[in-house]
Amino acid sequence: EVQLVESGGDLVQPGRSLRLSCVVSGFTFDDYAMHWVRQAPGKGLEWVSGISWNSGKLVYVDSVQGRFTISRDNAKNSVYLQMNSLRAEDTAVYYCVKDYYGSASGGGYFDYWGQGTLVTVSS
Amino acid sequence: QSVLTQPPSVSGAPGQRVTISCTGSSSNIGAGYDVHWYQQFPGRAPKLLIYAYNNRPSGVPDRFSASKSGTSASLAITGLQAEDEADYYCQSYDTSLSGSRVFGGGTKLTVL
Numbered sequence: 001e002v003q004l005v006e007s008g009g010d011l012v013q014p015g016r017s018l019r020l021s022c023v024v025s026g027f028t029f030d031d032y033a034m035h036w037v038r039q040a041p042g043k044g045l046e047w048v049s050g051i052s053w054n055s056g057k058l059v060y061v062d063s064v065q066g067r068f069t070i071s072r073d074n075a076k077n078s079v080y081l082q083m084n085s086l087r088a089e090d091t092a093v094y095y096c097v098k099d100y101y102g103s104a105s106g107g108g109y110f111d112y113w114g115q116g117t118l119v120t121v122s123s
Numbered sequence: 124q125s126v127l128t129q130p131p132s133v134s135g136a137p138g139q140r141v142t143i144s145c146t147g148s149s150s151n152i153g154a155g156y157d158v159h160w161y162q163q164f165p166g167r168a169p170k171l172l173i174y175a176y177n178n179r180p181s182g183v184p185d186r187f188s189a190s191k192s193g194t195s196a197s198l199a200i201t202g203l204q205a206e207d208e209a210d211y212y213c214q215s216y217d218t219s220l221s222g223s224r225v226f227g228g229g230t231k232l233t234v235l
Contacts, residue, residue: 044229045212061223095168107216109159113168
């Protein structure tokens with residue numbers, strides 16, 4: 001059974017940092033790209049960032065470029081999202097998502113989702 | 124403002140057929156990139172519903188189907204059931220953005 005379990009969500013003040021983690025099981029982790037997708041309260045889905053199977057390709061939505069960093073540790077079956085200079089508009093549930101392919105870009109899709117972790121940015 | 128445009132809401136009576144549109148442009152759907160669809164119930168994570176034009180993961184009933192033409196795509200649900208009431212999102216890839224996967228704004232389906 002495929003499982004993705006996020007952790008690290010919290011209430012943080014604007015300008016501070018937070019690191020999200022996602023541990024996966026049930027599939028060969030280092031064969032697939034991984035992503036983070038977020039959903040602000042009452043809003044739709046927004047793709048945030050993706051990382052290819054070997055960390056060779058990192059991609060970000062423009063609004064987080066330079067502030068967020070995605071990484072993975074294939075030995076630990078884990079993917080991370082380091083979020084710096086957080087803003088109120090970063091408040092959302094962050095989902096860890098598995099790509100069907102190994103590439104983080106291109107016309108792929110998300111076949112498995114975690115349950116999400118809530119990040120609230122507020123003073 | 125989402126790159127892919129969906130109607131905010133659609134509704135239908137049990138047993139009816141409803142469609143949800145997803146309108147893009149020449150840099151995403153019109154460029155030939157696949158459109159994928161997700162279903163999300165309140166308080167739950169999204170779930171893959173349709174992938175790569177019109178393929179269903181195991182367990183998704185064949186009441187759900189998808190199509191694509193030009194710069195648009197659509198999701199059709201036939202024999203509408205109460206348990207289909209959920210939010211639906213389309214997703215594709217856009218070449219004009221920095222390597223981005225993109226979502227539609229989502230459509231709330233209400234079963235009357």
